[in-house]
Amino acid sequence: MVLRKDLKDAHENSVLSTFKDYIKEKGSILKVENRPDPPDAFVEIDNNKTWIEITDAFFSDSVAKSITSYAAHDKTHQPSESGLFIDPDAITSERVESVIKKKLTKSTMIELANLHGSGILLVGLFGPFFDINVIENHFSTGFEIQMQEQKVFGSIYLYETCSEKVHKYKKIK
Numbered sequence: 608m609v610l611r612k613d614l615k616d617a618h619e620n621s622v623l624s625t626f627k628d629y630i631k632e633k634g635s636i637l638k639v640e641n642r643p644d645p646p647d648a649f650v651e652i653d654n655n656k657t658w659i660e661i662t663d664a665f666f667s668d669s670v671a672k673s674i675t676s677y678a679a680h681d682k683t684h685q686p687s688e689s690g691l692f693i694d695p696d697a698i699t700s701e702r703v704e705s706v707i708k709k710k711l712t713k714s715t716m717i718e719l720a721n722l723h724g725s726g727i728l729l730v731g732l733f734g735p736f737f738d739i740n741v742i743e744n745h746f747s748t749g750f751e752i753q754m755q756e757q758k759v760f761g762s763i764y765l766y767e768t769c770s771e772k773v774h775k776y777k778k779i780k
Contacts, residue, residue, distance in 0.1 A: 619647050622661050622729055622766065625774040645715045646726060657761075658723055662710055663731040664703045695736035700745035703737075703765070706730060708750070711757050725761035729776075732767045739767045739777045754780050 623639055630637040630652060640649045646658040710716050710728055719726060732739060742765065746754075754763065763780040 619661050622731065622774060623648055623650075623659070626659070626729060626764075626766075626776065629774075629776045646719055649723075650727075656723070658719055658726040659729060660710060660716060660719075660726060660760075661729045661731070662706050663733055664699075664706045664737070665733045696741075696745045699732075699734065699736050699738075699742060700747075702734075703730060703732070703742055704746060704750045707754065707763065711753070711759050716759050720759040725758055728760040728763045730763065730765050731774075732765055737767060739765050739775060743777075743779050 619642070627637045627639070635653045638651045640651060640656075642648050645660065647661045648659045650657055650659055707728065707730060716726075732742065760780065762778060764776050764778050766774040766776045769775045
């Protein structure tokens with residue numbers, strides 16, 4: 608039984624666990640040192656210390672409420688709104704750009720980068736139209752330039768849930 612207040616921690620532990628597996632598949636070793644919040648974790652990858660921040664991009668606020676209320680045993684599920692969506696590619700790319708920009712400009716993230724060097728951002732994709740393999744093809748040119756020029760995150764990965772306890776990762780920076 609997961610209470611709504613415990614969802615964030617359970618979610619982050621799951622993402623860190625599967626990211627550790629992903630890093631291992633790439634031939635590296637990730638060790639979680641501690642979880643102060645912020646950031647979501649200080650880690651060591653192949654004896655190099657860094658930090659990880661986890662955020663999520665939902666197709667809409669309605670989808671976010673639906674997913675989180677369904678997962679919490681102490682909340683009544685709120686189904687997402689139905690309707691016609693025009694240009695879902697534009698909506699999904701805007702949502703991903705928005706959550707990344709928010710992290711790039713957040714004072715705590717900038718302070719962490721100034722103190723500990725650039726970190727790693729893991730961005731979860733939640734919604735019916737997200738496709739981890741094509742989403743970055745729809746980013747605006749200005750956003751792509753901003754992502755490459757920023758110094759807060761040395762690496763940015765998108766992830767999506769493939770099956771229970773498994774995430775698929777794609778590095779976009």
